[in-house]
Amino acid sequence: MPVTVLYAHGDDPGRTATAKALSDAGLDVREAVTLDEAVETLAATPVDCVATAYDLPDGNGLELCSTLRETTPDTPCILFTDVAASEIDTTAFEGLVAEYLPSGTANADERLQELIDELVTRRSQVGYPLPDDEDARLAALEQYEVAGQSAQDTLDRLTELASRHFDVHRAFVGVVGVHEERFLSCQGPDLDPLAREKTMCTHAILEPDVLVVEDTRQDARFEHNDALERLDIRAYAGAPLRGSDGAAIGSFCLTDDEPRSFSEAEIAYLRLLADEAAEQLDLRRQLRAAQTEGEDG
Structure with a gap:
């Protein structure tokens, strides 16, 4: 069964290109343009991993990661963005755990696919139960x-x-x-x-x-x-x-x-x-x- 990934990004060309690269790698990709659309997808579809831009038309990627943590705290979440880590405001998200991967580097889509594989594999290999929180x-x-x-x-x-x-x-x-x-x-x-x-x-x-x-x-x-x-x-x-x-x-x-x-x-x-x-x-x-x-x- 393929790994299901939710990918949220407001930029149509950029989102489509990355989604295609992930699909070509064998992943089942669900695209979302807005934060609201991504949250609706999470409510309706079980996913193995979330990748999101930081800037979304109606919010930001950390809000999406926070929403994910409320329902499935052990599902990996990747902030895949061209915004520098030093410029991301984490004030309202103390304690939130998310991976950070720059999207503007060479072979960024390939690195994203490798990180998704690594995180999902690590999650599936955990040999003990995890608390919901x-x-x-x-x-x-x-x-x-x-x-x-x-x-x-x-x-x-x-x-x-x-x-x-x-x-x-x-x-x-x-x-x-x-x-x-x-x-x-x-x-x-x-x-x-x-x-x-x-x-x-x-x-x-x-x-x-x-x-x-x-x-x-x-x-x-x-x-x-x-x-x-x-x-x-x-x-x-x-x-x-x-x-x-x-x-x-x-x-x-x-x-x-x-x-x-x-x-x-x-x-x-x-x-x-x-x-x-x-x-x-x-x-x-x-x-x-x-x-x-x-x-x-």
Whole structure:
């Protein structure tokens, strides 16, 4: 089945030439002249990728990318334009993730086709489920990275408290990035960054509440995960860490080297620990933002 691409551009000759080049490369191209027309196409037709000029007759390409993110956050979006990146106003689109490719260079259409192939292939090869708000979630995570470093001592106290209270093999706070999970604090055997398809927190951030797996070998999602065997993880409980906008940036987790269950009281206590960890991260994020604002002022 051919890859379906929505290409939005207000200039008829330029749009037609690029659309033909993409079609000749085997892509199923849907053309749109205006922002409204492109949005209507997205509502009516599933697409694998969007390529758009920056200037459209009734708006701009970033507006189109933003609309795309609201419905299909993992669909690639390419800003294919002759407007220099430094001249593009991103003020109203903080956290929006889109590829940028200059359209005025030699072999630009060929480079666009190659980029579409690369992005669509990468998307199809992702070996783990993505949250519906993945782009917003990653944008939120960026704000907490430095905050996580400054909260190290507090997080260490929380994970130590969890380790003693639950008597588990390991207690940790992890944040889930684009391709891996990184660990801000860990009590028990150390953890190195773990590929996203190997970590159970990839699934925990999809849940509205605590994810509990009493025996990883009895769960189809994890029974063939060699990383869990290497790390002696047989039981897991993970409560999402939510930023101020509600996006799950990671998890507060417990793992054990033997199958075990968790009582309702234990799950409630884990929620409290996760909420406290998230609050500490957010307080430090706010402090850093205030300091930055003061320096700029």
